[in-house]
Amino acid sequence: VDAGGQHAGACKKNLLEQQMAVRHDRLVRYCTQLAQHVGVDARYHNKQLFSKTAKRPADMMDWEGAGCRAIDFTVVAGGLLAAAKAETAKIRHYRDDFAGEEDITFLVAAVATNGMVASQFDRVVRPWAKALATKRSQPAPHLMDVWTSIGRCYAQLLAEQAATWFDTCRKLDPASLTPVIHVKPFRAIPPANILSPSAPETRIR
Numbered sequence: 001v002d003a004g005g006q007h008a009g010a011c012k013k014n015l016l017e018q019q020m021a022v023r024h025d026r027l028v029r030y031c032t033q034l035a036q037h038v039g040v041d042a043r044y045h046n047k048q049l050f051s052k053t054a055k056r057p058a059d060m061m062d063w064e065g066a067g068c069r070a071i072d073f074t075v076v077a078g079g080l081l082a083a084a085k086a087e088t089a090k091i092r093h094y095r096d097d098f099a100g101e102e103d104i105t106f107l108v109a110a111v112a113t114n115g116m117v118a119s120q121f122d123r124v125v126r127p128w129a130k131a132l133a134t135k136r137s138q139p140a141p142h143l144m145d146v147w148t149s150i151g152r153c154y155a156q157l158l159a160e161q162a163a164t165w166f167d168t169c170r171k172l173d174p175a176s177l178t179p180v181i182h183v184k185p186f187r188a189i190p191p192a193n194i195l196s197p198s199a200p201e202t203r204i205r
Contacts, residue, residue: 023157024075028059030153031073031109034146035062038132045070049097057094057106064127066103071124073109080116087118115154125150 028044035042042062049058049070058070072094076086087110098106110118129143136142 020075023161024059024073026157027075027111027154028073031150032060034149035060035128035131038128038146039135040128040131057090057097062127067105068103069105069107069124070098071107071109073111075111075113077113079112079114080118083110083112083116083118086110087120111154113158115151 032042032044040062042060045058045061046056048056057072059073060071062069062071072090074083074086074090076082087108090108090110091106094106098104107120107124108118109121109124111121125146126143129141129146132142132146133139
């Protein structure tokens, strides 16, 4: 329908497994698993954060020293500009909730349909790369390895969403589409498989 595959996420014919919220949740869970694998104390967080408000301004939490980071993920249709706008909107929306919270750093991990990410996502990922360097006992930068792991997961999520949408439309109107997409059900490559030094073929050097 469109080169970026955006219609597959917004189509009203979508089943539950095709919806943007499901893609968002799977990305959050994968990033939590990735952070834990590299040695960061991280947890999936799908509940109220502050007693003063019913808002839930964090999808995952990770800890650095005495403080912690509340990370809110957002997946948006469009490109880099859309991701940047979503990041700004999230920061503005939750600014008052984090006022005076000196031990919590709020960060937004915004990614667009085309895979472009807003600036704060880099701040989210860098401590994970640092932790990976410590785990490997190698001083060389490992940022690209972490981004590769996230990127592969996100690409697989997009492909599965498009394929599931395609199958749904084909069943509703078989004559309208030619079966050309074949994607296995979502099963993200475990972070350990991508980030393991014993599997260099899966890493971007």
